[in-house]
Amino acid sequence: MPWRRPSRRSTEAPLQAPGVVFPADFARRLEALDLRLIGARERCEGAGSAAFLGVGEEFVGYRPYRPGEDLRRLDWNLLARLDRPFVRVMRREAAQHWAVLLDASASMGVGPPGKLQRAAEVVAGICRVGLSAGAEVLVLASDPDTARRTASLRVRTKRDLARLLSFLCALRAGGASGSRQLAEAARAHTQVGRLFLCGDLFDVEPEELSGLARRGRELVWIQILAPLEWDPARALPGGEAVEWVDPESGERRTTALGQPALEAYARALEGRLAAWHQSTARHGIAFHSWSSARSFEDIVRAAFRA
């Protein structure tokens, strides 16, 4: 991703990565990720894991008995008929409707690598996995240019992935309070069995999102921060004075990046993340925090606990 040298003379702090550009091999990587997660899902079949498909069980078929397996899983009727041992394969019932919320507010244009870029890749990965699991996925993105301040797209089959990528490429970081707007818009979709939220989550408090919880609904919050937000000590040289600019509110703060300031920031960030972990754990919500420097594959795998 090309980077622009920040201007020392201008009062503006331009966003480093406001848009989304998928690399040429992104489709191949999506497919590879999906295959890997399919393999992991098959390993979990019948083993009690709710990672991929939500709650509930469904009989999906038979497979040959493997030596050492629990004999209680044998289908004795089939054994009597065919004189060969088979076991019943159960699949946990897929949540048929998923929703993925993508925060595209101005702060998501911070990078590089751009938070919006990485979040868009994660959204595409989640949609691909959902489609493979037989789910219909609704994608909601914050959009300050629309009346409802959100843009949406529904994907039902793998043929809709091209439209999804085009939809994501058209996004541009802008506006404010994207997470709040998305939470507001998501409340109307009551049939969603699995809800993902991707953003930097600095424009909202965990309690503000707890209203999205429903009985039988799984919630996954994925926080993505840019390297200079995740670890400014490594991203910026020490001793330099930096004027931080909030791209949503325009607020400014000047700080000298001395060792005490950097350590204090690290403690403050750690405290905030700990607060999110505690709050989401109380409500049974999965929470993951990542640097945008990580690959989308790592983030999606963690979201499905693969």
Place this chain on the structure above:
Amino acid sequence: MDALFASLTSWARPLGLLAFALPLVLALRARLRRRPLARASGTLRLWSELAGEVEARSRARRKIPAHLLLKILALAAGALALAGPRPAGQPERALWRVLVDASPSMFLPRPVHPDAGQPPTRLAHALELARPFLEQRRAAGDTILWTRHAPAGEESVVSDSIPKSWLSAPRASWPEPVWSAADRPGTLWITDKRRQPERAGLAVSGGAAVPGPIGVQGTTRFDWDGQRILALAGQAPARELFVSGGTALALDERGGEGEIRLRSFLELWAAERGISLGSERNARTVLEVSLPPSTALSTARSAGQSLELAFGRDAWWARALVDPRALAPGVGVWLEARDSGGRVPLVRAARGRVELAFERLLELRGDAAFAVSWAKLLDGESLSAPGLVAVEERAACGPAHFAAPQAPSSSPAGTSNSSLDAWLAGLAALLYTLGLGLGRRATAV
């Protein structure tokens, strides 16, 4: 820094000190008030919550970033390298190389005045032309390096004047130097023919044609009179072959059945060429052949050290008792054999001298080829008869001429000075590269 400058009495390129202005300007500019770098961040609220925020504007004025500091130091080192500091007590001294042409034409007479007694040689005349220039250089404290290209390699002597032995013609005819390789600043060519160097200087003797003997064949001498070549029967200069070592026998005496004594062959070759046998090495000797001493082989044999080896070349083959320690391995080996211990040199040849590790052949196949092969060796290594100079060397070579060379780039002791400049330049490059890397890391986020 002041102490450093005080200890230096000279600079090779004083104007290079002006380059110090650049790092000074950069340092001053860096110390001025700078606007802090503006960066967008979604975690501003965390920074706002931090206690002990420091007013950054005042710090921006005082602190120079590390990458900029490295670049400033690099420019300072570069300015030093450009100025070329020279330690005190070591005046700038130059090394002047005088390349002397030692080909036969240089030792031909070149009269300076018609009524002069013993006319000097072309070499002496060229040296006379170069004398004022070289005296001036010596007076300035410069070093003069005299060089000539011998067949065995370059000979060099540091001296105020040409070595006296160089004023006489070498016994073997030396070729002219490879002039193109010596066309460098600080080099003066001493020669008799005008050339067109780009950087080297010239001291050309010039000279009229010098008729005289140009060759011999048998007992006939060939002279050039300036226009024609004249054959003078029976007037070839006396030439001698000196054979040392070995066993002195009559010409047709053979040792054992089928044995061939090398001495016999050598004497036949010499007789064919009109060369007489000498009892010692002297001015008439055109070739010396060294055979192993007569007792050496028998001593080696009784001690179990002599070898019977088979060898050959040029379509002949022979067997002989060889003293393996007679010749050391090295350059100039014309014939060698192999045994279990490796290669054994059998014949070493150089202009005017051939050394052998065997005295007689126990068996020989290819008599005619042997004769042709050895005759070629002996003819090739024989020196010219005294006084013989090839016709092209005797030809006229135009008027005298002198042109001073371009000044050399550094002094002999200044090899250390030029290396100091190089070290400073290398340090500047290293510091700048480090600064560049740090600077990119600072902004490539």
